Amino acid sequence: MKTFFEGIQWIFENILFIPQNFFRKLELSSWFGANIFNWILMIVCAYYIVYWCKQLAIHQDNNEENQDTTAHSFLK
Secondary structure, eight states, X not given: OHHXXXXXXXXXXXXXXXXXXXXXXXXXXXXXXXXXXXHHHHHHHHHHHHHHHHHHHHHHHTTOOOOOSOSSGGXX
């Protein structure tokens, strides 16, 4: 059983963490370069939050939104 868990450890440390090790070494020379993935993710999320809010406003203006206070029929 010990070799099984050591095998899992080896896979994670030597194969799956290669991108994280790259960004860890890159941080010593460029903080922005090491965090580029985070910046891209924040920009994408901010875009889709704005898009979602605009879509909610469009449905609100068209009176398509169901604003019934009971979510399910059994709550009536």
